[in-house]
Structures are given as C-alpha cells and as structure tokens.
Amino acid sequence: MNMHQNEEHHLSQSAYAIIKAHYAASAKADIEGMMRDVAADVRWTEMQGFPCAGTWIGPQQVIDNVFKVLAKDWINYRFELEQLIDAGDTVIGIGNYLAQHRQSGKALNARVAHVWKVEKQKIIAFEQFTDTLLVAKAMID
Template structure:
C-alpha cells in the first residue's frame, strides 16, 4: 500500500458491526450504547400482534414504548441473533426471542427477522417481524 493511502471499510462491515453492538448492548442491559446507535429520528416498527406493536419515532420513545415493556412482562428476556446479512444500507438479522412470562411462568420462544437501515453506522429505521403466536401462547 502506498504511503498516505487509506484502507476503506465497506459500509456493510460498519453497519453489521453497529447492529451486532446493539444486540450485545441489549443483552447486557447497556441502554446508553443502544441509544447512541439510534438516529434521533429513528422509525422503529414492531409487527402487529406483538405486545409492543406499533411505530415509534425517536430513541427515547423506542426505549419507553418498545423495549422497556418487554422487561416488565418477561423475565430473563433475550434476543439472540443467529445470522447477520448486510446488503448496502440494510442489515437483516435472523434470531430468536426467549423469556419467561412473569404472570404465567411459561417460557416463550419465537423466531424473528429484524431489518435495520443504517446511515454512517447509525440506525435510522428498524422493522421487526416475529412469530407473535408463539410468544402469546406463553402468556396463557
């Protein structure tokens, strides 16, 4: 490599790393790191049928309306990503959610696909698609 030549990191690598950092931060309860990786105007959509279904705008609303209720209803709630596929400004994540429903004591497990849209390593759009029926069964 010539002196003064920069090695460019492909945007897919940066985006994949950002999304992996978000899951890692969620797993450890590090909400500060999660919020740092979300754009101020993020659009966060959760599939109908999910307990936090809806579209939320901004990191604080995402935390309050989409993430915090999960901890209130589920003990030991985890989102485990199995596969990350980065394509352009998107990262597709296949994984599994798991938790113990606090009221019923039953374990709920559901597969998910998350679609992240990133710009300059920051998430500006998120969509969750999951097996809501599997989780709902654990609530009964």
Template sequence: MNKYQKLLHETYVLSGEGKLEEFKTYLSDNVSWTEAAGFPYAGIYIGPDEVVKNVHERLGTEWEGYAAKDNIYTFNKNIVIVYGNYSGTYRLTGKSFIADFCHLYEFDENDKVKKFIQIVDSATVNKALISN
C-alpha cells in the same frame, strides 16, 4: 465481521444487559422503529426515547430472562437483515417461549439505525401471555 454486524451485535448485547441509555446511542434521533402487528408491543415508534419506553423498558420489566439472540446476518449496502430467536418467561403467567425473528435495519450516513422493522412468530410469544 462487517461494521454493521458489529454495531448491531453490540445493540443486542446492550439491550440484553439492560444498558438502555447506551443502546439509544446506536439509534438516529428520528429512528422509525416498527414492532410487528400481533406482537405485544406492536406499533411504530419514532425516536430513541419512544423506542426504549414502548419496547425495551417493557421487555426488561414484564419478562424474566428475555433475550434476542442474533444468529445470521445478511447485508445489502446500508441495509442489514438479522435472523435470530427470542426467548423469555412472561412474569405474570410464568410461561416461557422461543420464537424466530427477522429484523430489518437501515443505517444512516452516520452509521446509526434510522429504520427497524420486526418480523416475528408472534403467536408463539402471545401464548406465553395467556394464563391457563
């Protein structure tokens, strides 16, 4: 297993378990985290605290059983692309979804995530947000 794959897999596990303080230790102090346009948490967040506050805390409180399953990794030096699937049930509507994603990560010289870009089927996610 590539060192970056090991590190990233640990971040998926930690965020899935709600261990957000531990998750933050994998991010550089000035990480740039981009959630895709059209995604419920769209935006660019700078720094671990902003990432957790605007993305991961919301995932943990607004969704039941939210998960990001990392399935396939591809590597180019310190850049990693992960293909996987999101799933969960939106608490306010009770609707579930499964959506494909690609995550692009760039690591700094200390093996911390310095850049994240999300690509996702946001239409599938957004359908879960709408009440009938």
C-alpha cells in the same frame, strides 16, 4: 487513540458493525449502548400482534414503549442472534426471542428477523418480524 482518531474511526463504521455493536450491547442489557447509534428520528416498528406493536419515533419512545414494557412483563427477555446478514445499508439479524412471561409463567421461544436501515452511521429504521402467535400463547395463563 485520541478523540479525533476515535471520531474518524466511528465515522468509518459500516452498517454491519453498528448493528453488531447494538446486539453486543443488547446481550449485556446495556440500553445506553443499544441506543448509541440510533437516530433521533428513528422509525422503530414492532410487528402487529406483538405486545409492543406500533411504530415508535425516536430513542425515548423505543425505550419507553418497547424495552421497558418487555422488561416489566417478561423475565430475562432476550434476543439470541444466530445470523447477521450484511446487505450494505440494510442489515438483517435472525435468531430467537427467549423469555418467561411474568404473569403466566410460560416460556417463550420464537423465531425472529430484524431488518435494520443505517444511514450516515445512524440507525434510521428497524422492523421486526416474529411469530406473534407464539408470543401471545406464552402470555396466556
């Protein structure tokens, strides 16, 4: 596939395919792959009550305030995708967060839903919904 064909293929990717690729990269802990289709001005919202709570703007803020924090505080922090729902420009990922908290040693297993918005083949918004009480309980000695 030459560069031009590859560009055309990429331009025709559905929102569903873009999010599926994000989760595939996430499963391999490939941050570069995870951020490949994230817009420069993405609005990435971690739920109030979650350790990384807030709305982060742009890929670097997401890496610094979400992924690096989770990697520092948790052992083998991961999202296990159970279902991916295609709703056009909106895609919903449902699954579980699994990890072990470094300080408390406690295991985490919490249900989660991610709501993604894609525009012009770029992820423009992400919002997380999870059981923040289960996350908090795993963090307490």
